[in-house]
Ligand SMILES: Cc1ncc(C[n+]2csc(CCOP(=O)(O)OP(=O)(O)O)c2C)c(N)n1
């Protein structure tokens with residue numbers, strides 16, 4: 513979904529496709545992503561491979577409403593296809609991709625299929641009968657496609673030699689993988705963090721330099737990065753028209769338009785769009801209104817932003833900045849006053865920054881946005897009015 517945000521901002525006509533199983537439909541992240549895609553009319557296809565089971569549980573026991581009903585609930589178009597029919601599946605994707613590319617907004621596709629194997633190697637599969645598995649084997653998409661090819665005029669020999677060539681390619685790839693040495697333990701830290709650009713320490717400002725407030729430092733740093741790099745954009749709750757709940761971003765939406773965007777109250781989608789857009793090469797600056805709300809989107813930080821560069825062997829870009837604030841007092845309750853930075857600082861792959869002066873805030877926020885790593889930038893709201901000399905960075 514985040515990749516389609518990147519495409520929408522770049523206006524490059526790109527299409528994003530999210531593949532997921534029937535089990536994922538019960539996840540909050542699915543609902544937040546579909547809702548945001550509908551609100552922003554993103555160019556994304558949500559492609560559900562419904563194979564009837566989520567691990568051991570039959571789909572029929574997991575969902576009170578069909579995916580079609582759920583799509584209607586979000587105002588999103590829904591298309592069903594026989595996922596065991598190769599030609600129907602390909603032509604559905606072609607048709608849907610054209611429609612989405614033409615700007616009609618997101619579509620949910622449900623491809624019905626089956627998995628013959630268990631959920632994992634050695635799964636005893638007590639949750640279904642052999643008769644059921646055998647019945648589905650008659651609908652094997654490869655055998656069906658072979659019949660379709662023969663009906664279209666290909667000879668049985670041509671189809672058999674195609675199947676043999678594919679089988680050989682797969683066997684060779686499997687064998688090549690088996691022959692590879694175990695990874696060296698010294699590579700364990702590779703791609704956990706990327707080298708970051710070094711900025712020379714700026715000279716100390718003159719004693720009589722004019723002072724500015726911490727909140728002005730944040731505004732100026734965001735403004736400078738938005739102006740100097742069109743990969744930078746801002747998303748969060750009430751950051752655009754409202755200019756952020758503390759007024760830190762007033763005027764940025766007027767200057768930068770769609771690159772400063774209001775989201776629904778949907779922190780998993782906010783972090784998720786940041787992760788996806790960063791993977792697509794953007795430099796998102798997403799706002800978590802209060803650090804306390806990290807609980808509702810922790811997976812996106814812990815398992816996605818922090819892990820994907822490592823998990824993809826350095827392929828996934830992750831120049832993501834998460835801005836948030838903390839502090840106690842001023843009538844804030846205990847769900848709006850916590851210092852949770854230590855939780856985040858224990859996660860390999862995340863960088864956590866807490867500036868304490870206006871000059872540090874300006875320099876570190878600009879450096880965070882330019883950093884190729886995911887950075888959580890935590891401001892102390894009790895210091896927003898603090899005055900100090902400017903930085904020269
Ligand atoms: C957040 C989370 N909860 C639970 C699991 C364990 N788990 C892995 S796959 C899976 C089933 C997912 O269902 P589906 O997407 O339909 O995949 P299928 O079983 O068909 O392969 C579960 C429960 C997980 N990986 N992540």
Ligand SMILES: [Mg+2]
Pocket residue numbers: 533534535561562563564565566567
């Ligand atoms: Mg499934």
